[in-house]
Amino acid sequence: MTRPTQPDHQTAPEAAIDRRLSVAPMMDCTDRYARFLLRLVTGKTLLYTEMVPAAAIVHGRVDLFLAFDPREHPVAIQFGGSDPRELAECARWAHRYGYDEVNLNVGCPSDRVQSGRFGACLMAEPDRVGDCVAAMADASPLPVTVKTRIGIDNMDSWAFLRDFVGAVAERGCRSFTIHARKAWLQGLSPKQNREIPALDYDRVYQLKAAFPDLEIAVNGGVTSVDAACAHLQRVDGVMIGREAYHNPYMLADADRRIFGAEGGPPSRRDVLDAYLPFVEEQMRQGAPLNAMSRHVLGLFQGVPGARAWRRYISENAHLPGAGPDVLEAAAARVQDGGHRAAG
Missing domain, CATH: 3.20.20.70 (Aldolase class I)
Known part of the structure; x- marks a missing residue:
């Protein structure tokens, strides 16, 4: 399993775009x-x-x-x-x-x-x-x-x-x-x-x-x-x-199957763990939590506890003082925190 990291900063690449x-x-x-x-x-x-x-x-x-x-x-x-x-x-x-x-x-x-x-x-x-x-x-x-x-x-x-x-x-x-x-x-x-x-x-x-x-x-x-x-x-x-x-x-295995990349897909929890520092970074720049949390509602779709994950975020992300800990608390409601979630 490949654990995602936050993508490296880079400028637009010179190579032709792969639109597959x-x-x-x-x-x-x-x-x-x-x-x-x-x-x-x-x-x-x-x-x-x-x-x-x-x-x-x-x-x-x-x-x-x-x-x-x-x-x-x-x-x-x-x-x-x-x-x-x-x-x-x-x-x-x-x-x-x-x-x-x-x-x-x-x-x-x-x-x-x-x-x-x-x-x-x-x-x-x-x-x-x-x-x-x-x-x-x-x-x-x-x-x-x-x-x-x-x-x-x-x-x-x-x-x-x-x-x-x-x-x-x-x-x-x-x-x-x-x-x-x-x-x-x-x-x-x-x-x-x-x-x-x-x-x-x-x-x-x-x-x-x-x-x-x-x-x-x-x-x-x-x-x-x-x-x-x-x-x-x-x-x-x-x-x-x-x-x-x-x-x-649903796109987790696309790199391997469409583009021929090596390695397996990250777990859902791996994705969330890599997203949290970005959330913190954007909140320091003034973005509210719910501007980002609304996009992760479907991350655990099909996993036991997904409904509780969505509900917790929906009920708490908009509250004053809400931060990345809301996403952590929501993930705790997913079976095994999503660590072994499969696509």
Whole structure:
């Protein structure tokens, strides 16, 4: 069993990014505290930030949205926007801050995102997406990638997806992550649109076959490393979303199985022990405990005592004076403190 340590400080690596497995950008989930926890579980999986609105960067709130711990590498930042000039500025800032990749959101269907003319609605404007990609690529040496859907509303034919990807690829994007269901821009909430309509993995496989020189990753409904391995027989990469957040330990064996790393996975308790010094460090800098503790609620999922672990944290992490000892006390409610917990 390999015991995790807090990742070494480092700058963005020069080597090409390995996108065989990644954790999706998720609003209110994949903040810097969650990413640090995930990095303790898996050292190789590419992590994405929450979507950052381009306008927020242009209006000067740079450090609030872009600051991250160098120990998170490899880490990509996702921007939402549709103005090539704004997105070019974002790409420059992403490079200055040391990110490994800059990603453009062309997949979010929420009304708020649509009102800003970005997200999934941009699939109807491939030329604009191409302009955005080209501007970002010109402004920064970072690889520019796109996360999108297989279609929107009634524009969901194979020809539509093929032509969209082809047009954007011509402007410089060589890596696409495809959420394998179309987005309904009206009538469904973003939560509903994560489940409706049905996933169509074959459409993503077809896309890879049509563009063998592009890097194509699949996203949507992947809940295990076993499933990721199966998809990797047909595409270049797999992006896991909600399951990785609610059950982070499901990624514990990903380094060995996906990336060929040696050694066994850490235990859940090993992960917690490595996270506690980070919690102390961040609290000294002014972060409240519950900003970090909410991300560990799923760490012991499936282990006897997991419900007591979650309850204790939920009832105590927000109290005045709460510190890392709350997590220690919660872990004591898990069978054997999690030392022999298995994935």
